[in-house]
Amino acid sequence: MSAAAFYSRARRTALGLALPLAALVAWEISARLGDVPSYLIAPSVILASTWDMATTGELWQHTSNSLVRALGGYAIGAAAGITMGLLAGIARPVERFYDPIVSLTYPVPKIVVLPILIAWLGSGDASKIAVVTAAVFYPTFINSLYGAKGVNRIYVWSARNMGARPIAVFLKVILPASLPQVLTGLRVGLALAFIVTVAAEMQNSRNGLGFLVMTAEDSMRFDLMYAAIIAAGVIGFAGDRLLVTLRRRALAGQAIGKEGAHG
Amino acid sequence: MASSLGRFVARWYSVPLVLAIWEILARTGAISRRLMPSLVEIANAAWAALASGDLQFHASISLGRALTGYALAIVFGILLGVAMARSRLFDALFEPIFSFGYPVPKIALYPIFIFAFGFGSLSKVMMIFLECLYPITVNAFYGMRAVDRVHVWAARNMGATQRQIFWRVLLPGAAPSIFAGLRVALPISLIVVIITEMIGESRGLGYYISYVSASFEYATAFAGVAAVAVIGFTLDHVLVWLRNRLIFWERGAAFIGTN
Numbered sequence: 001m002s003a004a005a006f007y008s009r010a011r012r013t014a015l016g017l018a019l020p021l022a023a024l025v026a027w028e029i030s031a032r033l034g035d036v037p038s039y040l041i042a043p044s045v046i047l048a049s050t051w052d053m054a055t056t057g058e059l060w061q062h063t064s065n066s067l068v069r070a071l072g073g074y075a076i077g078a079a080a081g082i083t084m085g086l087l088a089g090i091a092r093p094v095e096r097f098y099d100p101i102v103s104l105t106y107p108v109p110k111i112v113v114l115p116i117l118i119a120w121l122g123s124g125d126a127s128k129i130a131v132v133t134a135a136v137f138y139p140t141f142i143n144s145l146y147g148a149k150g151v152n153r154i155y156v157w158s159a160r161n162m163g164a165r166p167i168a169v170f171l172k173v174i175l176p177a178s179l180p181q182v183l184t185g186l187r188v189g190l191a192l193a194f195i196v197t198v199a200a201e202m203q204n205s206r207n208g209l210g211f212l213v214m215t216a217e218d219s220m221r222f223d224l225m226y227a228a229i230i231a232a233g234v235i236g237f238a239g240d241r242l243l244v245t246l247r248r249r250a251l252a253g254q255a256i257g258k259e260g261a262h263g
Numbered sequence: 264m265a266s267s268l269g270r271f272v273a274r275w276y277s278v279p280l281v282l283a284i285w286e287i288l289a290r291t292g293a294i295s296r297r298l299m300p301s302l303v304e305i306a307n308a309a310w311a312a313l314a315s316g317d318l319q320f321h322a323s324i325s326l327g328r329a330l331t332g333y334a335l336a337i338v339f340g341i342l343l344g345v346a347m348a349r350s351r352l353f354d355a356l357f358e359p360i361f362s363f364g365y366p367v368p369k370i371a372l373y374p375i376f377i378f379a380f381g382f383g384s385l386s387k388v389m390m391i392f393l394e395c396l397y398p399i400t401v402n403a404f405y406g407m408r409a410v411d412r413v414h415v416w417a418a419r420n421m422g423a424t425q426r427q428i429f430w431r432v433l434l435p436g437a438a439p440s441i442f443a444g445l446r447v448a449l450p451i452s453l454i455v456v457i458i459t460e461m462i463g464e465s466r467g468l469g470y471y472i473s474y475v476s477a478s479f480e481y482a483t484a485f486a487g488v489a490a491v492a493v494i495g496f497t498l499d500h501v502l503v504w505l506r507n508r509l510i511f512w513e514r515g516a517a518f519i520g521t522n
Binding site: 011037039097098108111113119199202232 | 273274275276277278281298352355356357358359360363365366367368370371372373374375377378379449450453454457458461462468469472473476477479481484485487488491492495496498499
């Protein structure tokens with residue numbers, strides 16, 4: 001890296017930090033001077049209490065509750081979405097079956113069935129996992145469908161011509177070729193899984209980060225509330241970064257020669 | 264005629280099929296009738312809710328909140344996205360906020376919004392605004408960035424002013440991407456309005472659905488879900504119709520936007 005490039009990058013980073021830092025400093029100062037509403041406790045206090053809760057394991061308990069729900073629903077929804085999506089992408093009858101159902105229900109917010117799912121499955125993990133599953137299914141299905149449909153036919157013909165069986169064609173040609181789209185769907189789905197989990201817990205739950213946010217708010221324990229918000233933000237962000245890293249690895253060979261391979 | 268009917272059946276057969284399976288499950292009592300009301304019961308409940316005016320009342324409140332927050336996000340999102348694409352300073356200032364904040368579940372901030380904006384519509388509208396702002400801004404930004412440089416050079420060469428280049432080259436070039444962002448944000452506005460109404464409210468479809476299912480009126484709850492489905496489906500189709508009118512040169516895009 002040349003000196004000029006280094007300085008321009010450093011300048012960019014500094015500018016990027018400017019707004020959040022300015023906001024934090026202003027918040028800290030005004031909280032200390034005491035001229036803000038009581039729910040805006042000082043960032044330094046939030047940080048200290050979050051650290052305390054993280055080390056005593058109290059925060060971890062609720063975080064793991066949320067993670068079980070988000071990842072459980074994510075795993076089921078994504079597995080179903082990718083399998084069905086890829087199948088629909090290569091087999092017309094499967095696509096014909098799903099297309100009207102998916103296009104009719106796609107714009108419907110899945111969270112709306114939560115109260116009914118709670119009546120069916122109780123207010124424990126099952127109803128939350130079910131609603132996360134439904135929410136994750138759509139983006140993974142749609143992206144896998146378009147990924148498989150977009151596979152260059154010539155690759156499939158060549159593989160067949162060289163004597164590959166249908167299963168081999170699926171595993172070695174269609175799956176790798178639609179992987180970029182599949183991973184896009186997985187990324188959208190993961191963000192949705194966390195949002196829906198937290199939202200479902202805010203609505204009706206006895207534990208989890210969403211529950212913690214709401215009870216802390218009710219009992220005016222603002223330190224708890226911010227700790228839960230920070231934990232929700234951290235797992236959402238970390239999950240996304242993890243997927244982006246995985247995506248870069250999985251697609252290492254495919255990005256060659258394509259500019260703007262965004263991550 | 265016969266073949267067009269055949270094509271229609273081939274295209275849509277799965278919807279009545281699923282509904283028929285539902286009806287059979289409900290009627291035979293394979294799943295408890297109370298939990299899974301038959302379609303006829305749901306239709307009756309929907310009719311009763313419409314006749315009493317409950318459904319329209321709550322739906323209009325939810326719709327008003329969702330569309331207000333959405334409209335605000337469109338205005339500020341496109342402005343921000345354009346500013347970030349046009350100015351290095353704006354890009355450096357805001358890019359990290361959008362790329363770091365994107366995967367964070369912002370709904371967790373709702374309690375703070377309640378404190379700041381009260382329990383009524385304002386906190387919900389602001390929450391919708393914040394959640395919708397992200398996809399709209401990011402797509403407007405990438406759309407403006409992806410405009411072919413050659414088009415800009417050509418316009419400049421032919422003597423176009425900055426303003427003309429913006430309105431006649433950059434904005435139309437970015438329009439498909441901007442619409443993709445609007446399409447992503449639209450269901451988000453509905454999700455957020457429903458969730459926030461479920462959490463704490465005495466009006467709106469989110470409240471209505473959780474209230475009637477808590478009183479074990481599941482047929483009415485399904486009628487509420489159907490109302491949300493109709494709203495979501497209609498709004499999405501209006502948006503696609505608008506898109507095809509405004510970006511007529513790029514018709515035939517996939518029905519379901521994937522990016």
